[in-house]
Amino acid sequence: MLSVDQTIVNGHIRIFSDAVMLMFGSYYCMNISYPAAQASTLEFLQRCLFKINPDKGSKVDRNTTKRKLIIIQ
Incomplete structure (x- = not known):
């Protein structure tokens, strides 16, 4: 699932590649450094x-x- 500020934005991610794309997109859209x-x-x-x-x-x-x-x- 994808959550922002403790709110679930997308809880129905079923495909791993979609989850990875959302993760990278989130880092770039929110301008967050990698841990x-x-x-x-x-x-x-x-x-x-x-x-x-x-x-x-x-x-x-x-x-x-x-x-x-x-x-x-």
Whole structure:
């Protein structure tokens, strides 16, 4: 399901690919950074599998002390 501010917006998502598309769309529409623990995985999925490559910037919050993610294309 997709919820915004604790309100269910779409509770009938049956197909996994639809759920993933809604998740990525939500991050971009609401301008939210990826959670630090999942940032590398989500960035990989975004760039390598879904071919969503912004010209500049990233949805990974760079304020953490973790190593930077480098993607070679």
